[in-house]
Amino acid sequence: MKKMTLAVLTGVLALTLTACSGNSGNPPANNAGSSSNDGAAASGTRTYFINPKSIGPAYWAAAEKGAIQAGEDMGVEVIFNAPTEADSSKQINMIQDMLTRKVSGIGVSPNDAKAVGPVFKKAAEQDVQIVTWDSDAPETDRQYYVAPATDEEVGELLAKTIGEEIGGEGQVAFMVAGLGSQNQIAKSDAAKAYFEANYPGIELVTTVASDDDQQKAYANAQNLIQTYPDLRGIIGFAGGEPPAAAEVVEQAVKAGTIQQGQIAITGIAVPSVVKSYIESGTIKTDIIWDPGKLAYTTVYILDQLAQGNEITDGMEIPNVGPVTVDGQNVFIGTLEVTSENVGSFDF
Amino acid sequence: MTTWTSRLPFKSGTLLVQLILLLFILILFSFLSPYFLSVTNFMNVLNQMVEVGLIAIPMTMIIISGAMDLSVGSILAFSAVSMGVAFERGYNIWVCVIFGLLAGLMCGAVNGYLIARHRMQAIVVTIGMLVMLRGLVYVVNEGRPISGFPDSFYFLGQEYIAGIPFNAIVLVMMFLIASFFMKKTRFGTYIYGIGNNEEVVRFSGISVVRVRFILFMLSGLFSALAGVFLVSRLASAEATSGTNIELDVITATLIGGTHIFGGRGSLTGTFVGLLIIVFLRNGLNLLGVSVLYQAVILGALLLLAVANKKISGE
Numbered sequence: 256m257k258k259m260t261l262a263v264l265t266g267v268l269a270l271t272l273t274a275c276s277g278n279s280g281n282p283p284a285n286n287a288g289s290s291s292n293d294g295a296a297a298s299g300t301r302t303y304f305i306n307p308k309s310i311g312p313a314y315w316a317a318a319e320k321g322a323i324q325a326g327e328d329m330g331v332e333v334i335f336n337a338p339t340e341a342d343s344s345k346q347i348n349m350i351q352d353m354l355t356r357k358v359s360g361i362g363v364s365p366n367d368a369k370a371v372g373p374v375f376k377k378a379a380e381q382d383v384q385i386v387t388w389d390s391d392a393p394e395t396d397r398q399y400y401v402a403p404a405t406d407e408e409v410g411e412l413l414a415k416t417i418g419e420e421i422g423g424e425g426q427v428a429f430m431v432a433g434l435g436s437q438n439q440i441a442k443s444d445a446a447k448a449y450f451e452a453n454y455p456g457i458e459l460v461t462t463v464a465s466d467d468d469q470q471k472a473y474a475n476a477q478n479l480i481q482t483y484p485d486l487r488g489i490i491g492f493a494g495g496e497p498p499a500a501a502e503v504v505e506q507a508v509k510a511g512t513i514q515q516g517q518i519a520i521t522g523i524a525v526p527s528v529v530k531s532y533i534e535s536g537t538i539k540t541d542i543i544w545d546p547g548k549l550a551y552t553t554v555y556i557l558d559q560l561a562q563g564n565e566i567t568d569g570m571e572i573p574n575v576g577p578v579t580v581d582g583q584n585v586f587i588g589t590l591e592v593t594s595e596n597v598g599s600f601d602f
Numbered sequence: 603m604t605t606w607t608s609r610l611p612f613k614s615g616t617l618l619v620q621l622i623l624l625l626f627i628l629i630l631f632s633f634l635s636p637y638f639l640s641v642t643n644f645m646n647v648l649n650q651m652v653e654v655g656l657i658a659i660p661m662t663m664i665i666i667s668g669a670m671d672l673s674v675g676s677i678l679a680f681s682a683v684s685m686g687v688a689f690e691r692g693y694n695i696w697v698c699v700i701f702g703l704l705a706g707l708m709c710g711a712v713n714g715y716l717i718a719r720h721r722m723q724a725i726v727v728t729i730g731m732l733v734m735l736r737g738l739v740y741v742v743n744e745g746r747p748i749s750g751f752p753d754s755f756y757f758l759g760q761e762y763i764a765g766i767p768f769n770a771i772v773l774v775m776m777f778l779i780a781s782f783f784m785k786k787t788r789f790g791t792y793i794y795g796i797g798n799n800e801e802v803v804r805f806s807g808i809s810v811v812r813v814r815f816i817l818f819m820l821s822g823l824f825s826a827l828a829g830v831f832l833v834s835r836l837a838s839a840e841a842t843s844g845t846n847i848e849l850d851v852i853t854a855t856l857i858g859g860t861h862i863f864g865g866r867g868s869l870t871g872t873f874v875g876l877l878i879i880v881f882l883r884n885g886l887n888l889l890g891v892s893v894l895y896q897a898v899i900l901g902a903l904l905l906l907a908v909a910n911k912k913i914s915g916e
Contacts, residue, residue: 310893334890339897342845344836348650352887355643356635369749370838373760434745 301359317602321547325554343367360384360557368392384560403544410445420519425487429462432493472499491522501532526600541592631885648770653828660821668864669724676735678844681706681826686748686839710822718814747840759835797864
């Protein structure tokens with residue numbers, strides 16, 4: 256018991272210590288202003304916390320470059336950080352810590368749209384600007400959502416691309432990252448609806464999910480061409496799916512199981528990952544947006560909000576271009592990657 | 603350890619290093635970040651450490667007894683999602699909480715039955731449960747997060763009593779009670795005994811099977827409790843909750859001086875270990891240090907804790 260008592264005593268001591276410092280510096284804002292230790296707040300620089308779903312994947316690394324660039328261009332401090340795994344609870348702990356740091360705004364790509372509700376509410380109470388990007392959290396206190404396009408638009412664009420490539424006839428399979436992920440459901444539902452309305456000759460045979468696991472995506476693609484020998488097209492709705500499908504199809508062509516060009520592939524993927532498949536013609540068109548520009552726009556919108564400026568439709572964002580503003584949504588637009596322009600992307 | 607430490611109220615001197623480390627972290631971050639040393643921040647940290655802390659209690663006991671439970675994160679998610687699904691079916695939220703706790707207790711019982719009764723390897727059994735339960739979670743809720751719980755339920759994870767988060771108060775109470783049990787009851791002595799020499803304990807006529815079984819049940823129950831608090835704090839029950847939480851729990855336990863092969867360790871140490879990792883993470887977050895470096899620093903700390911035991915001649 257002695258040690259336990261001692262540990263509790265230490266805790267109490269630490270708390271007393273903080274209580275003292277808290278009293279002497281009330282209100283805390285004044286304290287921060289007068290303290291020489293506090294470089295950021297004292298010099299009037301605004302700080303923004305840009306929070307992707309996780310740290311590691313190439314997609315987020317490209318976004319980080321854009322966010323840092325925006326910070327340099329606008330003369331504001333940008334902190335780009337997230338947990339190493341896409342974990343909602345760790346992400347929220349991190350946002351809480353940043354609110355303690357009194358950042359001017361947060362740009363969050365929530366792992367769970369509902370779970371960020373309470374922490375966004377707290378941020379709003381502290382007058383912190385809140386913008387979601389890449390993934391939305393509707394029904395929360397977020398002010399804007401920065402995205403490339405609506406999920407419906409992307410889904411329809413993918414369906415249209417594959418429909419044209421295979422001449423509107425035959426079996427098509429969907430490959431998604433997660434069956435439960437809202438943006439995947441919305442995109443694939445839109446693509447399905449587009450087929451029903453415009454290409455009655457196309458039959459959607461199945462939807463397989465990889466849970467964002469590259470090996471599983473690869474195995475899924477192998478199973479698809481085994482199970483459906485007459486398959487004509489594959490749509491990959493997340494970054495890992497199109498390259499997996501393309502790799503499997505190229506190997507099958509080499510082994511002679513299927514004809515060159517029998518299966519058309521399209522999807523959403525970072526150009527650098529699918530470059531070789533686009534050059535070899537296995538993938539004709541790939542849809543993407545620049546994650547760096549997405550993050551850049553997020554920082555820009557946050558900074559405009561912090562300065563009290565309005566966000567208007569068609570506003571010109573430096574280095575990004577004009578954006579569409581629809582209600583609380585900001586769309587930067589998508590890009591089509593083909594064999595002609597694949598070399599021009601740096602992400 | 604030099605002679606002067608022996609005069610301090612630490613018999614073995616092991617905890618001294620951890621306390622100095624904690625104090626060092628607290629002082630260091632107070633200088634580095636103007637936001638670190640504030641009541642709000644400390645309360646935030648307390649609020650964030652509850653789930654890992656709750657699971658660390660039975661984990662410490664299990665490690666002292668010479669075993670290991672890797673399935674805690676999956677049990678947490680399974681209980682949280684069971685609770686959420688029951689709530690969606692229209693049951694009263696507190697009935698759902700009991701349902702979630704029972705789900706956790708049941709998972710713990712399966713672990714305990716296989717490990718204690720059938721003498722299967724604890725690590726193997728719990729890895730099996732880790733994978734299977736995580737799969738079951740996706741089956742049960744189809745990967746979709748469940749939310750929309752009543753406001754009265756959020757009391758558990760979001761309310762403050764006299765400025766202190768309610769869940770942190772529960773955590774400290776649990777630690778005090780568990781620490782009392784470990785030190786003052788025969789059950790605690792059996793746990794240390796099993797960790798040191800299982801055969802001797804068995805030949806003394808004590809049911810090792812029962813002690814082990816109870817320990818894994820406890821682990822299931824506390825994981826479920828952590829799940830309930832997590833759902834209340836985040837207002838959402840999701841399939842990925844608790845992923846990799848076992849790593850944090852075991853890190854806290856080991857930094858706190860518990861021996862990985864069992865026989866030695868204390869809940870007090872675990873509590874200090876817990877404070878070390880949460881304050882470290884919080885401080886580094888406040889400074890805007892990338893998580894990639896945070897992982898390196900945490901790993902280095904763990905090595906330091908182990909090395910310290912070796913050098914001090916244990």
